[in-house]
Amino acid sequence: MSAPVLETLEIHHPDSYAARGFPWAAWDLLRAEAPVFWYAREDVEPFWAVTRHADIMTVADNPRVFINGGPRLRLTLKGHPELGRAGRDDFGATHGWDPDEPPDMVFMDNPRHRHMRQLTSWAYTQGAMRAMKPHFEMLARQFTEEFIASLTAADGEAVDFVHGLAARLPLVATAEILGLAREDWDRILIWGDALIGEVAPEHRLPGESKGRASYRLMYELRSYFEALIEESRANGAARGGLIDRMVHHEVQGRPLTNQQLNGYLLLLLAAGNDTTRNALSGGLEALLLHPAERDKLMANPALVPSAVEEILRWTSPIGNFLRTAAEDFTLADTRIHAGDTVALFYPSANRDERVFETPYRFDITRSPNPHLAFGFGAHFCLGTNLARAELTASLTALLPYLPEFVLAGTPTRIRQTHVLGYHHLPVRMAVRGVC
Numbered sequence: 254m255s256a257p258v259l260e261t262l263e264i265h266h267p268d269s270y271a272a273r274g275f276p277w278a279a280w281d282l283l284r285a286e287a288p289v290f291w292y293a294r295e296d297v298e299p300f301w302a303v304t305r306h307a308d309i310m311t312v313a314d315n316p317r318v319f320i321n322g323g324p325r326l327r328l329t330l331k332g333h334p335e336l337g338r339a340g341r342d343d344f345g346a347t348h349g350w351d352p353d354e355p356p357d358m359v360f361m362d363n364p365r366h367r368h369m370r371q372l373t374s375w376a377y378t379q380g381a382m383r384a385m386k387p388h389f390e391m392l393a394r395q396f397t398e399e400f401i402a403s404l405t406a407a408d409g410e411a412v413d414f415v416h417g418l419a420a421r422l423p424l425v426a427t428a429e430i431l432g433l434a435r436e437d438w439d440r441i442l443i444w445g446d447a448l449i450g451e452v453a454p455e456h457r458l459p460g461e462s463k464g465r466a467s468y469r470l471m472y473e474l475r476s477y478f479e480a481l482i483e484e485s486r487a488n489g490a491a492r493g494g495l496i497d498r499m500v501h502h503e504v505q506g507r508p509l510t511n512q513q514l515n516g517y518l519l520l521l522l523a524a525g526n527d528t529t530r531n532a533l534s535g536g537l538e539a540l541l542l543h544p545a546e547r548d549k550l551m552a553n554p555a556l557v558p559s560a561v562e563e564i565l566r567w568t569s570p571i572g573n574f575l576r577t578a579a580e581d582f583t584l585a586d587t588r589i590h591a592g593d594t595v596a597l598f599y600p601s602a603n604r605d606e607r608v609f610e611t612p613y614r615f616d617i618t619r620s621p622n623p624h625l626a627f628g629f630g631a632h633f634c635l636g637t638n639l640a641r642a643e644l645t646a647s648l649t650a651l652l653p654y655l656p657e658f659v660l661a662g663t664p665t666r667i668r669q670t671h672v673l674g675y676h677h678l679p680v681r682m683a684v685r686g687v688c
């Protein structure tokens with residue numbers, strides 16, 4: 254491909270992300286020549302593309318000026334509903350929901366955002382995760398052994414690492430924290446895929462398009478949460494998970510409505526599922542493509558925590574979040590006007606040569622590693638401790654098997670610009686003695 258130029262570079266189309274992954278070359282050029290760039294293309298509403306680490310931190314750390322409660326939060330093509338806003342319309346219309354209520358707390362600003370966040374943040378603290386560590390380690394070992402058994406049984410054929418292993422711990426951990434029943438986990442995995450617009454052919458009805466199927470599955474997921482909320486209201490806090498606490502606690506002196514609870518649960522499920530699995534599958538790929546780093550890690554498992562940070566920087570599973578300027582603001586000598594949309598490209602920040610030495614080098618000993626994979630500021634990821642705990646447990650369990658894996662065939666990427674990573678990453682067992 255020819256080198257990008259500012260006039261025509263492309264960083265917004267889900268098809269390009271699905272075909273080629275992150276637009277690294279375009280972001281490199283933007284950071285070098287136009288770090289706050291007015292991006293105007295035919296099929297997307299225009300926005301300011303912010304690509305440098307320092308500028309992204311300035312915006313994210315200034316929630317009074319750059320608000321989440323504006324009209325746009327995630328990058329989409331013109332005329333396409335934003336992920337997270339879709340589905341609500343269908344379900345909400347049949348359940349008398351208030352169309353002006355924000356879908357979840359990510360769309361809110363302070364003080365309301367802070368109060369909503371406090372309702373669940375206690376469940377994701379470092380202390381809470383420390384208590385779950387042995388359990389996560391046990392699950393990670395079990396899932397890894399089952400995956401290795403399936404690879405062995407496949408007898409040299411490729412097996413999908415994403416659904417076979419990477420998706421399992423994030424799903425189960427989230428489901429357990431929320432208090433979802435074990436028999437629902439398979440369905441939740443299907444819904445989790447639909448949330449990112451992916452529906453396997455076997456989960457579509459005859460003649461149903463992928464888009465229509467994901468709409469239907471979102472409706473099902475909303476109905477599932479609705480039933481759990483009603484059950485919790487009827488039975489008191491009998492289930493014992495976070496759902497019960499959310500239903501039976503107040504925010505700013507009032508219990509949440511079903512609509513608010515449903516949106517909150519969807520957020521916790523969505524945010525906790527796809528991101529972590531993408532980090533793990535991208536992390537496995539990085540280790541297999543960089544055998545010297547893999548060997549270093551195997552020789553010294555004490556490096557797992559720093560490898561996890563490098564995997565987060567390297568994979569950066571969230572591609573962007575948008576903000577709306579509530580007033581005029583000058584960022585990197587560029588005047589942003591009230592009402593303008595600003596897009597924060599976290600993966601670009603994680604390759605910023607002003608902050609990271611040799612940013613395109615995958616280095617599991619990188620220190621310091623101030624990546625922005627979890628964002629920054631008021632909306633900083635609520636699940637960082639959980640994600641780190643899951644990744645640490647998974648990587649530790651995988652470690653002894655790393656030399657057994659070989660990348661096999663062509664991976665497919667999620668067709669999105671928001672949550673990024675592989676939808677399928679085929680791997681197979683290494684054949685011993687064959688070069």
Ligand code: HEM
Binds near residue numbers: 313574599636
């Ligand atoms: C590798 C895994 C993950 C990555 C890369 C990631 C990344 C992010 C990013 C970039 C944001 C937005 C931050 C901002 O706007 O400044 C965010 C927000 C959020 N994340 Fe994560 N996340 C991950 C895992 C999780 C998990 C496991 C949970 C489970 C609870 C979670 C829950 C949330 C929630 C609820 C928010 C919204 C916070 C708010 O608006 O106050 N995330 N995450």
